[in-house]
Amino acid sequence: MxxxxxxxxxxxxxxxxxxxxxxxxxxxxxxxxxxxxxxxxxxxxxxxxxxxxxxxxxxxxxxxxxxxxxxxxxxxxxxxxxxxxxxxxxxxxxxxxxxxxxxxxxxxxxxxxxxxxxxxxxxxxxxxxxxxxxxxxxxxxxxxxxxxxxxxxxxxxxxxxxxxRTRLMEAEVRALRAQISPHFIYNSLTAIASFTRTDPDRARELLLDLAEFTRYSFRKHGEYTTLAEELRSIEAYLVIEKARFGDRLSVTVRVAPEVLPVVVPFLCLQPLVENAVRHGIEGKPGRGEITILAQDADRECVVTIEDNGIGEDPERVRQALAGDVALDSVGLANVDERLRTAFGDEYGLVVETAQGAGTRVTVRLPKFQPGVHL
Missing domain, CATH: 3.30.450.40 (GAF domain)
Incomplete structure (x- = not known):
């Protein structure tokens, strides 16, 4: 041997x-x-x-x-x-x-x-x-x-x-924060005020939800967060919107527990949900539905945000994603660019829509990406 x-x-x-x-x-x-x-x-x-x-x-x-x-x-x-x-x-x-x-x-x-x-x-x-x-x-x-x-x-x-790159990301997040609608704040406070006499406990809960939403949206630290934190802020936002819309808005959220720790760019999903409410449901007569799914897909997490609202002209969406500021009132191009910067071009937004047919936005997120961490 x-x-x-x-x-x-x-x-x-x-x-x-x-x-x-x-x-x-x-x-x-x-x-x-x-x-x-x-x-x-x-x-x-x-x-x-x-x-x-x-x-x-x-x-x-x-x-x-x-x-x-x-x-x-x-x-x-x-x-x-x-x-x-x-x-x-x-x-x-x-x-x-x-x-x-x-x-x-x-x-x-x-x-x-x-x-x-x-x-x-x-x-x-x-x-x-x-x-x-x-x-x-x-x-x-x-x-x-x-x-x-x-x-x-x-x-x-x-x-x-x-x-x-860090300065650019920070500037883009500041731009997104600036786009948080003053009308949303005004409407939220109006909705809360309407409950102060008839249902004080609910008014208090809504105030806490508004505080949670604004705390998260204007936080100072980090360009990344977890999917769990992003969804928690979205939940607070939707609770307030449901109080405002009443029975006109139905929300379904299903999240696989395995994907909750996935690291995502800060404020990468909230603008998509806001878009579903403001540009999908708000102008729709009758009952509006929003469905948020976060699914485990092997090495990836797949998030879909779908509404049955009024939809949009696909060409208009394409131009908004291409950077036409006049057509991009909630920062879709901003979110798309930050996703591509963080994870690569294959991880941009996929938007499926047509006028009168609602909108579905799909976001694929890698469970791990070198250089992307809290």
């Missing part, structure tokens, strides 16, 4: 070049997460030791446009000069090599005799520098510094994209 140790020959781990490549990629992967937070002191401090390992340099530093963010390696006193050393590169955006005279080092025994100052770019704008200090700035070290600086710039670009 072949001993187990014989199965662990060194060549099973690849050639020396393969192992060096693996070490390089692994080191870069360790530096990446802090940089994805943007160009900050914390990001610089946490990433520089890995960047120094990549370059094999005695010392490295990182600056923004005005100050030293972090230093890693020996002779940290040179860090005080880092902002001044960055000035030329910040001005023209090119890598420079500085000698001992420019470094203003008064220690004749200092091993850091030359410095390489490489720009860090985000969206074609120099936002900082990567500085490498060594006994000699060899051609190979200059090339390596430039490559690492470009890689760091790429991570900072991704951080800016993440920040831009």
């Amino acid at each position: 072949t001993p187990w140790s014989g199965l662990l020959r060194r060549d099973h781990l690849g050639s020396q070049a393969d192992r060096a490549t693996f070490r390089t990629l692994h080191t870069a992967s360790l530096a990446s997460p802090p940089l994805r937070g943007g160009l900050t002191s914390t990001a610089a401090e946490r990433s520089l030791k890995f960047l120094r390992a990549l370059l094999g340099a005695p010392a490295v530093a990182m600056t923004d446009t005005s100050r030293l963010l972090a230093w890693d390696g020996g002779r940290s006193g040179h860090g005080a000069h880092a902002p001044r050393l960055a000035e030329a590169t910040l001005g023209h955006g090119r890598t420079v090599v500085l000698g001992r005279a420019e470094m203003e080092c008064g220690d004749p025994g200092c091993p850091l005799r030359e410095a390489i100052i490489a720009p860090l770019d985000v969206e074609e704008k120099v936002v900082g520098t990567l500085q490498v200090f060594a006994p000699q700035a060899s051609a190979g070290l200059v090339r390596a510094t430039n490559e690492v600086a470009r890689w760091v710039s790429g991570q900072l670009e991704l951080a800016e994209l993440d920040a831009s």
